Amino acid sequence: xxxxxxxxxxxxxxxxxxxxxxxxxxxxxxxxxxxxxxxxxxxxxxxxxxxxxxxxxxxxxxxxxxxxxxxxxxxxxxxxxxxxxxxxxxxxxxxxxxxxxxxxxxxxxxxxxxxxxxxxxxxxxxxxxxxxxxxxxxxxxxxxxxxxxxxxxxxxxxxxxxxxxxxxxxxxxxxxxxxxxxxxxxxxxxxxxxxxxxxxxxxxxxxxxxxxxxxxxxxxxxxxxxxxxxxxxxxxxxxxxxxxxxxxxxxxxxxxxxxxxxxxxxxxxxxxxxxxxxxxxxxxxxxxxxxxxxxxxxxxxxxxxxxxxxxxxxxxxxxxxxxxxxxxxxxxxxxxxxxxxxxxxxxxxxxxxxxxxxxxxxxxxxxxxxxxxxxxxxxxxxxxxxxxxxxxxxxxxxxxxxxxxxxxxxxxxxxxxxxxxxxxxxxxxxxxxxxxxxxxxxxxxxxxxxxxxxxxxxxxxxxxxxxxxxxxxxxxxxxxxxxxxxxxxxxxxxxxxxxxxxxxxxxxxxxxxxxxxxxxxxxxxxxxxxxxxxxxxxxxxxxxxxxxxxxxxxxxxxxxxxxxxxxxxxxxxxxxxxxxxxxxxxxxxxxxxxxxxxxxxxxxxxxxxxxxxxxxxxxxxxxxxxx
Numbered sequence: 001x002x003x004x005x006x007x008x009x010x011x012x013x014x015x016x017x018x019x020x021x022x023x024x025x026x027x028x029x030x031x032x033x034x035x036x037x038x039x040x041x042x043x044x045x046x047x048x049x050x051x052x053x054x055x056x057x058x059x060x061x062x063x064x065x066x067x068x069x070x071x072x073x074x075x076x077x078x079x080x081x082x083x084x085x086x087x088x089x090x091x092x093x094x095x096x097x098x099x100x101x102x103x104x105x106x107x108x109x110x111x112x113x114x115x116x117x118x119x120x121x122x123x124x125x126x127x128x129x130x131x132x133x134x135x136x137x138x139x140x141x142x143x144x145x146x147x148x149x150x151x152x153x154x155x156x157x158x159x160x161x162x163x164x165x166x167x168x169x170x171x172x173x174x175x176x177x178x179x180x181x182x183x184x185x186x187x188x189x190x191x192x193x194x195x196x197x198x199x200x201x202x203x204x205x206x207x208x209x210x211x212x213x214x215x216x217x218x219x220x221x222x223x224x225x226x227x228x229x230x231x232x233x234x235x236x237x238x239x240x241x242x243x244x245x246x247x248x249x250x251x252x253x254x255x256x257x258x259x260x261x262x263x264x265x266x267x268x269x270x271x272x273x274x275x276x277x278x279x280x281x282x283x284x285x286x287x288x289x290x291x292x293x294x295x296x297x298x299x300x301x302x303x304x305x306x307x308x309x310x311x312x313x314x315x316x317x318x319x320x321x322x323x324x325x326x327x328x329x330x331x332x333x334x335x336x337x338x339x340x341x342x343x344x345x346x347x348x349x350x351x352x353x354x355x356x357x358x359x360x361x362x363x364x365x366x367x368x369x370x371x372x373x374x375x376x377x378x379x380x381x382x383x384x385x386x387x388x389x390x391x392x393x394x395x396x397x398x399x400x401x402x403x404x405x406x407x408x409x410x411x412x413x414x415x416x417x418x419x420x421x422x423x424x425x426x427x428x429x430x431x432x433x434x435x436x437x438x439x440x441x442x443x444x445x446x447x448x449x450x451x452x453x454x455x456x457x458x459x460x461x462x463x464x465x466x467x468x469x470x471x472x473x474x475x476x477x478x479x480x481x482x483x484x485x486x487x488x489x490x491x492x493x494x495x496x497x498x499x500x501x502x503x504x505x506x507x508x509x510x511x512x513x514x515x516x517x518x519x520x521x522x523x524x525x526x527x528x529x530x531x532x533x534x535x536x537x538x539x540x541x542x543x544x545x546x547x548x549x550x551x552x553x554x555x556x557x558x559x560x561x562x563x564x565x566x567x568x569x570x571x572x573x574x575x576x577x578x579x580x581x582x583x584x585x586x587x588x589x590x591x592x593x594x595x596x597x598x599x600x601x602x603x604x605x606x607x608x609x610x611x612x613x614x615x616x617x618x619x620x621x622x623x624x625x626x627x
Contacts, residue, residue: 168401271287340415367410462604601614
């Protein structure tokens with residue numbers, strides 16, 4: 001039994017919890033280790049994610065976590081230089097004499113860390129011709145959605161018109177979607193991309209603004225891959241007396257590095273999250289150059305929408321902003337953009353349709369309908385993203401112009417920040433594009449009935465899937481990592497065999513097509529493949545082509561491959577948890593991976609009946625040798 005609290009037997013009379021996470025809660029420690037391994041052993045290409053540096057995570061995990069600090073630092077701290085903020089003698093004597101705008105005491109260091117984050121943020125985003133003292137930076141919003149809601153609260157009244165990009169064309173939920181609070185109190189009108197070019201058409205946006213007379217226009221996107229012209233947006237906003245909100249949640253890091261236009265000083269208000277291209281903690285920032293708007297925004301954040309800020313996250317932001325001022329950060333952002341262009345070009349070279357024609361940011365959108373169709377059914381984004389996750393590419397499904405329902409997106413969104421952080425370059429992006437095309441071009445989409453309609457799904461060729469695994473693992477092996485963890489085995493990595501993780505036991509291109517014939521077991525050493533779970537008998541009955549309930553232990557069976565072609569001869573045995581197949585050692589790894597892929601449900605078993613349901617899921621373990 002783990003002792004959590006110290007006691008008299010320890011010579012201590014307190015209730016402080018001592019010990020590491022592994023000591024106190026080994027289960028959570030293990031979960032964190034598995035998640036860390038997943039991040040290291042896959043290529044994360046979620047456009048809204050990045051790998052937060054250990055130094056930022058250390059600040060987030062600091063004792064600032066313990067503090068309540070409702071309110072703000074003293075107003076006189078605005079405009080102080082970093083050296084002035086960190087002059088402890090001056091600041092602590094000032095605090096003791098004058099206090100601050102907080103509802104709690106014991107916040108003298110909270111004031112300093114928040115003022116430091118504000119100052120560094122102002123320096124990072126200060127545009128030419130202005131000084132950091134002219135920027136008002138709020139670092140308290142807990143998320144981008146909260147930041148945008150606060151801006152709505154500060155700038156527009158109930159019933160006012162707000163103009164935003166349509167969600168299906170690349171807008172964000174917090175820009176007035178009817179399912180979000182920002183779509184409940186104001187009248188929302190949407191501009192869209194041009195149907196022919198799939199690009200923003202500023203004349204159309206201008207004409208819409210003249211008709212609708214919005215009080216606020218939002219320029220900023222979650223899945224539009226081109227940088228907008230903020231000056232044109234400001235001119236449109238000025239023509240109707242509207243505020244311009246620039247939401248650069250996705251591209252703030254690029255704007256900070258000069259790779260993307262910086263809207264600060266152009267837009268009335270700029271908002272962004274800190275955990276995407278900024279590589280910081282999960283939070284958000286609001287910047288304005290208008291002192292009166294700053295006061296309204298501060299009140300909208302607190303006490304309008306939030307209570308106490310997460311000071312530990314603000315500490316992480318301070319570190320993040322310091323890193324954003326380095327030459328390495330600028331080089332990273334430049335490479336992120338180069339990699340996105342290379343990925344886009346690579347997908348096009350494979351005959352796939354890149355939505356919006358390309359990119360000059362960090363993201364690429366791929367029209368899955370251009371990849372594969374079968375019997376008139378197109379490949380859709382959800383199943384495509386799940387298949388790519390199996391080979392080690394993590395991305396997300398996304399809507400694109402032409403989609404009718406956010407619940408049925410037809411595209412994939414890829415982002416290059418994380419893979420660029422790990423050192424991958426343009427040639428690696430082209431390899432990723434080739435692998436995406438290799439795997440998804442083998443897809444055979446189909447639909448299955450649901451209560452209200454149909455669900456779109458698909459299955460792919462097993463050999464292509466395994467080649468994709470091998471090629472992505474080769475990229476993972478060359479990618480940088482800041483922490484060494486052993487590779488995970490099964491069940492954490494579905495294709496891992498013999499307790500070995502990524503890079504082990506895969507087929508290369510030269511092996512494709514092998515294993516479709518029955519091989520003589522002869523005197524080969526057998527390896528045991530255990531299949532367990534509630535559906536084990538039903539699963540094996542399909543995969544073996546015979547009802548296993550009718551077979552005796554020791555019966556010879558044939559594992560069936562694609563289109564029920566013989567894959568391997570094995571011996572069936574019952575175990576306390578299910579069944580075992582004793583298969584030739586030189587075929588056991590491939591058979592194990594095949595059975596696991598069938599259980600997951602994304603490989604083709606029968607071309608003539610794609611929707612045939614194979615019972616599952618089941619657990620498939622490869623044992624070193626037959627007992």
